[in-house]
Amino acid sequence: MKKMNLESIEKLISKYEKEGLELEPNRKKRSEYMSEVSEYSEQFLDEIHSKKAFINDYTNDGAFENFPFEETPTDTNNIINFLKKNVDRAGINPASGGHIGYIPGGGIYGAAIGDYLAAVMNRYAGVFFATPGAVRIENQIIDWIGDLVGYKQGFGGNLASGGSMANLIAISTARIAKKIKSKDIEISTIYLTKQAHHCVTKALKIVGLHEIQLRYITMDEKYRMNPELLAEQIEKDVSDGLKPFMLVASAGSTDVGAIDPLDKLADIAEKFNLWYHIDGAYGGFFLLCDETKDKLVGINRADSVILDPHKGMFLPYGVGIVMVKNINHLLEANSYDANYMQDTKDYQQEYSPADLSPELSRHFRGLRMWVPMKLHGIAPFRACLSEKIWLTRYFYAKVQELGFEVGPDPELTVAAFRFIPKSGDANEINKKLLSIIHNDGRVFISSTTLDGEFWMRIAVLSFRTHKYHLDIILELLEEGIRDYK
Numbered sequence: 001m002k003k004m005n006l007e008s009i010e011k012l013i014s015k016y017e018k019e020g021l022e023l024e025p026n027r028k029k030r031s032e033y034m035s036e037v038s039e040y041s042e043q044f045l046d047e048i049h050s051k052k053a054f055i056n057d058y059t060n061d062g063a064f065e066n067f068p069f070e071e072t073p074t075d076t077n078n079i080i081n082f083l084k085k086n087v088d089r090a091g092i093n094p095a096s097g098g099h100i101g102y103i104p105g106g107g108i109y110g111a112a113i114g115d116y117l118a119a120v121m122n123r124y125a126g127v128f129f130a131t132p133g134a135v136r137i138e139n140q141i142i143d144w145i146g147d148l149v150g151y152k153q154g155f156g157g158n159l160a161s162g163g164s165m166a167n168l169i170a171i172s173t174a175r176i177a178k179k180i181k182s183k184d185i186e187i188s189t190i191y192l193t194k195q196a197h198h199c200v201t202k203a204l205k206i207v208g209l210h211e212i213q214l215r216y217i218t219m220d221e222k223y224r225m226n227p228e229l230l231a232e233q234i235e236k237d238v239s240d241g242l243k244p245f246m247l248v249a250s251a252g253s254t255d256v257g258a259i260d261p262l263d264k265l266a267d268i269a270e271k272f273n274l275w276y277h278i279d280g281a282y283g284g285f286f287l288l289c290d291e292t293k294d295k296l297v298g299i300n301r302a303d304s305v306i307l308d309p310h311k312g313m314f315l316p317y318g319v320g321i322v323m324v325k326n327i328n329h330l331l332e333a334n335s336y337d338a339n340y341m342q343d344t345k346d347y348q349q350e351y352s353p354a355d356l357s358p359e360l361s362r363h364f365r366g367l368r369m370w371v372p373m374k375l376h377g378i379a380p381f382r383a384c385l386s387e388k389i390w391l392t393r394y395f396y397a398k399v400q401e402l403g404f405e406v407g408p409d410p411e412l413t414v415a416a417f418r419f420i421p422k423s424g425d426a427n428e429i430n431k432k433l434l435s436i437i438h439n440d441g442r443v444f445i446s447s448t449t450l451d452g453e454f455w456m457r458i459a460v461l462s463f464r465t466h467k468y469h470l471d472i473i474l475e476l477l478e479e480g481i482r483d484y485k
């Protein structure tokens with residue numbers, strides 16, 4: 001580098017400082033931003049009940065190409081208008097109560113406040129030393145979840161970004177805890193059903209266990225794992241010289257809402273010394289409700305369990321919780337050493353997320369859950385889930401009155417149904433009925449294949465879904481089958 005005098009260095013610093021100040025809007029500018037942002041979010045919320053849940057439009061009109069990143073600023077107004085037109089329109093609207101497909105998410109406003117504050121403060125929630133308060137907030141949530149699940153002292157947990165990540169953390173923990181070495185992989189076995197969420201096999205692949213032996217256990221008529229057949233399979237595997245490793249149960253399967261016999265499976269897992277993992281991403285928070293909590297008995301016996309607050313606690317997407325009965329396993333699976341982190345250990349009074357998960361720097365995601373839990377109390381969450389249970393039961397009864405065939409009695413808030421016409425191809429006709437609902441767009445539901453047949457299904461979990469949304473589906477169905485009766 002050419003030698004420069006100090007004066008010209010200072011000039012350059014001052015020039016860049018001035019240019020960079022664009023990133024530090026002053027109070028007036030901030031309130032201009034905020035008034036436009038809040039005008040949009042208010043309009044969004046005012047209109048949410050009349051907006052479509054699904055807009056079937058996947059055309060690309062080149063809007064993004066025509067709105068490239070530039071060196072210079074863009075008005076908030078332009079940005080918001082762009083989002084309105086090009087993001088907050090086509091596809092599924094998960095904030096709508098009309099979203100009754102797949103497993104709906106939420107988007108409660110209190111969580112947005114938490115996210116906003118977390119981002120403005122930008123407190124470092126990965127390590128206790130950096131922000132003890134942020135880590136304590138997350139640990140307070142983990143303690144509450146531990147209570148809910150029924151764990152006693154000694155458990156640990158982590159707020160991950162979603163259910164898939166939470167399952168991944170549980171599975172990598174199981175592998176370390178059960179000491180599955182690479183030479184053991186091909187002779188180790190995992191037990192699950194065809195209802196297990198696909199992110200379980202994805203996680204196995206990610207942790208290098210894809211060559212493990214998968215044992216899909218036969219289910220009963222309600223799509224629940226048959227414990228006798230499970231025990232038989234394990235005994236056979238043992239006598240064949242294999243190493244039974246892990247049992248994965250569903251506490252509310254995504255597809256049909258099936259709950260495996262959790263307590264009976266716990267007996268078997270104990271007997272054969274398996275790691276017992278329960279996927280409660282969808283169903284876990286039904287522990288909050290009197291109507292459903294007994295169906296989840298045995299969940300406290302799992303070595304690990306996951307729950308998705310962005311489903312059952314109605315948070316915006318981005319939080320899934322993994323709980324591990326013995327925190328030492330979680331610590332062992334995620335332990336690390338780094339010279340440059342040496343200062344942090346002296347101050348540690350509580351475990352940090354970085355000790356318990358693959359992440360280091362991360363969003364302070366605890367706040368988006370903590371703020372609404374404080375702001376509203378727990379009672380309305382409970383009530384909202386109970387409402388969804390009764391709405392599902394209402395729909396299940398009504399759709400049968402219309403002459404539809406139904407799947408198993410809903411355990412939670414998923415129900416499958418299909419119309420069997422006097423003549424013609426039932427699958428084709430049900431696909432047509434689904435497309436009528438999709439084209440209408442006020443509500444969105446999805447479909448599945450059960451025993452080779454096409455079924456429509458509802459999954460009632462958005463906090464904004466109320467009785468009128470289910471009545472819309474019933475009306476559309478009644479109208480749709482008129483010609484086939």
Ligand SMILES: *Cc1c(COP(=O)(O)O)cnc(C)c1O
Pocket residue numbers: 103161162163164165197199250252253254279280281282283308320
């Ligand atoms: C949604 C879901 C998952 C995946 O969770 P994400 O938060 O979407 O990653 C896993 N298991 C079950 C049972 C689910 O319903």
